[in-house]
Amino acid sequence: MNIIEKHLAKAADLEKVSVGEDIRCKVRLVVAHDVTGPMAVEQFAKIKIEEVFDPQRVVMVIDHIYPASTVQARNMHWILKDFTKRYGTILYEHGQGVVHQIISENHAQNYGDIIIGADSHTCTAGGYGVIGIGVGSTEVAAAMATGTIDLEVPEVVEVNLTGSFKPFVTAKDLVLTLIGRFGTDGLTDKAILFTGPGVRGLSKDERMTVSNMGIEMGAMISFFADEDKDEGVAQTVAIELSEIIPVVACPYSPANIKPVQEVAGTEVTQVVAGSCTNGRLSDMKAIAEVLRGKHIHPDVNMIVIPASARVYEEMEKHDYCKVIRDAGAVLLNPGCGPCFGAHQGLAADRDVVVSTTNRNFPGRMGSREAKIYLASPVTAAKAAVHGRFVDPREPSGGGEN
Amino acid sequence: MDIIKGRVWIFQDNVDTDQILPGYAMAEPFNELGKYAMKGSEKVDFAKRVRVGDIIVAGKNFGCGSSREQAPVALKEAGVGSVIAASFARIFRRNAINIGMPVLEVDLREHFNEGDTISVDIAKGLIFKDNTTFYAAPLSKNALATLEAGGLIERVRKELGVEKRW
Structure with missing residues (x-):
C-alpha cells in the first residue's frame, strides 16, 4: 500500500485496502462555511437526531460573504449561529479568515487524519499531511450525524519533486504547470501524492498552495508525504523544480x-x-x-x-x-x-x-x-x-x- | 426507480458550477435556486424554458469547480430529471446522487439533437430514443443504494435506525 492507502485503511479500521474498494472512514473534523453550511444545517435537521457525533469536531467558518453584502447572506450567518448555539459546535463568525487557513492555524491534526469539508478546496490540508476531502452539504450533514464518510479508495498518482525553484518562480507556477499538464479532469477521482527531495525545500505555505489546486485537476486528495518515494502508485510523474518557469x-x-x-x-x-x-x-x-x-x-x-x-x-x-x-x-x-x-x-x-x-x-x-x-x-x-x-x-x- | 422521460438539452465539455449556478445566487433561499439554473452558461434562459423531466446531455467534466450543492439543487428545482454526461466532476456527481438526482456517464451528444424526447432507466443504466437503446456506465452499488433510499439523508436515517423512532 502507498501512504495514502495506509492512512485510509487506518481510518477505516482495515488491515488493507485496494483501489476501487468502497470503505467507510472515521473523520477527524467536519467543516463547512456560510455558503455551504446552511444547506448542511437544513439537511442535518431532516435526519432528526439530537446531537452531532462530536461537537468539538464540527467547525463552521463564515468567510465567503463577510461582512454580509445582502440581507440574505446575513440570514445564512444566522442559520450557522443558531445551529452552533443549539449543538455546541465551533463557529468562527467575526471575519477571522478563510476556512482552510483557520483549520490549519487552530485545529491541529495528526499526520494522515481525514477531514472533510463542504468546500472543494478542502484538499488544501494535504499541504500539511492531512487528508482533506471536499464534499457537498448533504455529505457534511451525514458526517455530522455519523462521524464517518463512505469513500472509494482512489488510484494514486505520484508527483516526484527534485531540485528547487529559480528566483521569481513559485509554488503557484508549479501547480499551474501541473494543471496545464493533467487538464481540469485529468485526475478526477484520483489522489495526488507529492514525494521526493524537492518537497523538503517547500515551506508549509508553498505546499498548501500546491495542494489547494489539486481539485482544479479533479483530484479527491492532494497530499504531501514525508517519504522520498512511495510504492503501490498507479503512475509517477517526475518534476525538476528548477525547470518550472513563471506561468x-x-x-x-x-x-x-x-x-x-x-x-x-x-x-x-x-x-x-x-x-x-x-x-x-x-x-x-x-x-x-x-x-x-x-x-x-x-x-x-x-x-x-x-x-x-x-x-x-x-x-x-x-x-x-x-x-x-x-x-x-x-x-x-x-x-x-x-x-x-x-x-x-x-x-x-x-x-x-x-x-x-x-x-x-x-x-x-x-x-x-x-x-x-x-x-x-x-x-x-x-x-x-x-x-x-x-x-x-x-x-x-x-x-x- | 421510475423511468424518466423528457426533452434533451445539450451542453458541451467543462460546464462548471459557476455556469450551473453563479456565485452571486448562492445565498438565495433553496426553493428559489431553480430560477438561476444554468444562468451562468451560454443558455441564460434555460430556467425559463426547461420543463419537468427534461434531461441534460453534456460532454466531459460536467459540474467541475466548486463543491456547491446549490448547483445540482438548482437543476433539480428547475425540473431537470437527470444529467447524462461523458464524465462528471467528482463532487458534483456525489452531490447529485446525495440529493436523489440521478446522473449517468456516457457521451450521447452526437446521437441526440436539442429538443429530442428520450427516456432513461436509471437502475439499469439504459437510455432510449425511438427504437434505439444506449448503454451508460453502471452506477456503483453505493450510488444506487443512495438513490433507491431517496437520497443520502434518508439512507443515513435508515442506517442510524432513526426512522423507527420518529
Whole structure:
C-alpha cells in the first residue's frame, strides 16, 4: 500500500485496502462555511437526531460573504449561529479568515487524519499531511450525524519533486504547470501524492498552495508525504523544480496555461491578491516586496486580502500593510473576497483581472466577458505596478527586486 | 426507480458550477435556486424554458469547480430529471446522487439533437430514443443504494435506525 492507502485503511479500521474498494472512514473534523453550511444545517435537521457525533469536531467558518453584502447572506450567518448555539459546535463568525487557513492555524491534526469539508478546496490540508476531502452539504450533514464518510479508495498518482525553484518562480507556477499538464479532469477521482527531495525545500505555505489546486485537476486528495518515494502508485510523474518557469492560466480555464513571457504586454485593469490559494504571510511578503517604494499603475485597481486575521496581524508587525496601502492598493478584511464573484470587487465586461486565486471560469468574478488570469503573487503584483503583464524574471519587470 | 422521460438539452465539455449556478445566487433561499439554473452558461434562459423531466446531455467534466450543492439543487428545482454526461466532476456527481438526482456517464451528444424526447432507466443504466437503446456506465452499488433510499439523508436515517423512532 502507498501512504495514502495506509492512512485510509487506518481510518477505516482495515488491515488493507485496494483501489476501487468502497470503505467507510472515521473523520477527524467536519467543516463547512456560510455558503455551504446552511444547506448542511437544513439537511442535518431532516435526519432528526439530537446531537452531532462530536461537537468539538464540527467547525463552521463564515468567510465567503463577510461582512454580509445582502440581507440574505446575513440570514445564512444566522442559520450557522443558531445551529452552533443549539449543538455546541465551533463557529468562527467575526471575519477571522478563510476556512482552510483557520483549520490549519487552530485545529491541529495528526499526520494522515481525514477531514472533510463542504468546500472543494478542502484538499488544501494535504499541504500539511492531512487528508482533506471536499464534499457537498448533504455529505457534511451525514458526517455530522455519523462521524464517518463512505469513500472509494482512489488510484494514486505520484508527483516526484527534485531540485528547487529559480528566483521569481513559485509554488503557484508549479501547480499551474501541473494543471496545464493533467487538464481540469485529468485526475478526477484520483489522489495526488507529492514525494521526493524537492518537497523538503517547500515551506508549509508553498505546499498548501500546491495542494489547494489539486481539485482544479479533479483530484479527491492532494497530499504531501514525508517519504522520498512511495510504492503501490498507479503512475509517477517526475518534476525538476528548477525547470518550472513563471506561468499564468489564461481565460477561461485553470488548465489554459501559458508562460508569462507569452502574455507579456497584455494590459490589466484589476489585480486580486489573496484567497485560500495565495493569502498566507509568505504571499503577502512577496506582494509587499514588489510594491515597496512603488505605486500601482493608474489604470489598475488592486485588492489585497489576507487569508486570516493572524496573517493580517503578522503583516502589521512587519510593514507590509503600510507598503501595500502606500502603493495605492486596497486591503480588505480576511476572507474569500471577490474570488468567487459574490462581492468586494466584481469584474465588468471590459475588465482584465490578474488574480492569485484558483478559478477563472466564465463569470467567476462577475461578468462572463471579463477575462481572468490566474498567477503567482509576484507575477500579479508586478502586473499591478506596470499595468500590464511582465515576466517577473526580467529586469524591466522589476526582476532586480 | 421510475423511468424518466423528457426533452434533451445539450451542453458541451467543462460546464462548471459557476455556469450551473453563479456565485452571486448562492445565498438565495433553496426553493428559489431553480430560477438561476444554468444562468451562468451560454443558455441564460434555460430556467425559463426547461420543463419537468427534461434531461441534460453534456460532454466531459460536467459540474467541475466548486463543491456547491446549490448547483445540482438548482437543476433539480428547475425540473431537470437527470444529467447524462461523458464524465462528471467528482463532487458534483456525489452531490447529485446525495440529493436523489440521478446522473449517468456516457457521451450521447452526437446521437441526440436539442429538443429530442428520450427516456432513461436509471437502475439499469439504459437510455432510449425511438427504437434505439444506449448503454451508460453502471452506477456503483453505493450510488444506487443512495438513490433507491431517496437520497443520502434518508439512507443515513435508515442506517442510524432513526426512522423507527420518529
